[in-house]
Amino acid sequence: MRTFVAVVDTGQFQDAATDLSITQQAVSKRIAGLEKYLAVRLFSRTPRGARLTIDGQAFLPHARELLRVAERAVASVLPGSRPLRVDVIASRTAPSGLMRGFHRAHPEIELDVVTLFDVETAVAAIRSGAIDASFRAVAMPGRPLPEDIESVWVLDEPLQLLTGPAHALAGARSVTVAQLAGHRIWMPGxxxxxxxxxxxxxxxxxxxxxxxxxxPNFGSDALLDTIADTPGLATFMGEQTRLVWPAGHGLRRIPVTDPTPVYPHSLLWHRDNPHPALATLRAHLTAAAASHDAAGTWTPGWVIWR
Amino acid sequence: MRTFVAVVDTGQFQDAATDLSITQQAVSKRIAGLEKYLAVRLFSRTPRGARLTIDGQAFLPHARELLRVAERAVASVLPGSRPLRVDVIASRTAPSGLMRGFHRAHPEIELDVVTLFDVETAVAAIRSGAIDASFRAVAMPGRPLPEDIESVWVLDEPLQLLTGPAHALAGARSVTVAQLAGHRIWMPGxxxxxxxxxxxxxxxxxxxxxxxxxxPNFGSDALLDTIADTPGLATFMGEQTRLVWPAGHGLRRIPVTDPTPVYPHSLLWHRDNPHPALATLRAHLTAAAASHDAAGTWTPGWVIWR
DNA sequence: TTAGTGCACAACTCACAGTTGTGTACCTTC
DNA sequence: GAAGGTACACAACTGTGAGTTGTGCACTAA
Known part of the structure; x- marks a missing residue:
């Protein structure tokens, strides 16, 4: 591909060869090989150089795009100036939506999203510089954050009950936590x-x-299928979770109250991380965050905000 | 890349090797080579298989994207079911804008845009199946379109005068064609x-x-620079041409009247072309086209509408 | 312990990418 | 029209390296 683009840019096999520090014959072979693979003629050879055929013209933007993607792929693991790397707890929770919003607001910022095992791993990864930030609930019982890790509360995601149409609570507009006692709630994965x-x-x-x-977690589809088909089974799901709603399953989302269990998402990062996009992300989250109102909600006692 | 993705999908070097019909040792070597090239560890090897490292997780979406782009690149020249291939007369004319609009309206339709030499070449390419459609002025003097080529008028693009700030006509809100006599108009390329x-x-x-x-045409930038700096020089430019307007050049676009020269863009295609996206394109252009009002405009006598 | 699984290292082989050398086509120049 | 220059293709050769077979090590399960 590089050779193909080099020939297009120089207009000649000879000059492309010079650019690539190989012989003209090698360029000729590479192009011939590509043409053989594609079963299509990419250049018309003339005594004054090579001109793109129609197929070659159609192929060119794809070739350039491929080189761009390849470059980004290498950059994604390049130490130093790589894209901002953020850990989100799961792809179906609020932080994923926040990151989508951030990407929409700043499409120019290169972004890589990963998912780590737990907050311990995330903290270690932040300290080692493997990731730049992490959405997590801070912190585990009895384990305060290290001094060099900073955190800021981002949002509380209310849990909702998800039931099939035949569930005993399917008709309720909302349920209290007390009502859930005795019901089977299934949280695979x-x-x-x-x-x-x-x-x-x-x-x-x-x-x-x-x-x-x-x-084990067989994926979101399998979970939803089971919930829809099993009258005695329900599951919890974040309020902001965007499901690929299976048509005709009759699934119900029911708010939970008295109190509303909320999952507390915070952003964690290293005190000394110099990545310029990190500041942008923090500013974006601060601007997007609702004011913190804990009234009527529940979180575990070990949750820290600071 | 294919090997990397195969290992991720199967979770094991062994199974990836089976999928790729090579030995486990070859997979091991390929991954080791990729890791060496990137200077990064992509998998943590365990006795039960291979798990992505954080770098591997960040790299994965780029790898998948690369394979997708590669697939599209091959498809772009694949005979049979390839993307709709449209010839536009130049990237700075109205048809380019029309194709951008079409792509926005139908982002699911794969599209390749090429630029051919002239209408003769375009017609030959349409007849041979090398392209599916072409925006052209039909037709050359004394050369009627062949029977198997259909065409439909799409739009008339009014020409405007483009001058620098020091040009004699720079202050005019509009100029007549008669006023242009004696002025130097430069149309390189x-x-x-x-x-x-x-x-x-x-x-x-x-x-x-x-x-x-x-x-020769040294590109749009060079043209605009010269126009801006040369008081005695002007050029014609399509009304719908979207320029990367150079700041501080003081360029003026001036409508031309009595009559307004318009460039007639038509769409040409082969009577028997079965590409499904071609019908979509024609429907889109029909819907987007303004009604045809030739009053006060000028085109060469040989222009055909039918 | 023993058997089994999964990846890495070592030695070998051969395909092919790149090299040098040469040929052909075409254009320019006198 | 002959001579020289340019640009790409074909042919023969060479060396790298991708893939193979063979083996070893680490870990798990019974």
Missing amino acids: IVPGTEWAAYYDDLVAEFGLTIEATG | IVPGTEWAAYYDDLVAEFGLTIEATG
């Missing part, structure tokens, strides 16, 4: 040992709920 | 023998203008 698991452990302990975290 | 050149030839002959078509 919650990994033990993470702060997310700790969150639900506390929720269970405080209100006597029955949460089944067993079983 | 017009290739003799094309229907575009024929257009200006007719314009010169009919109104006694002085149009200099000499000199």
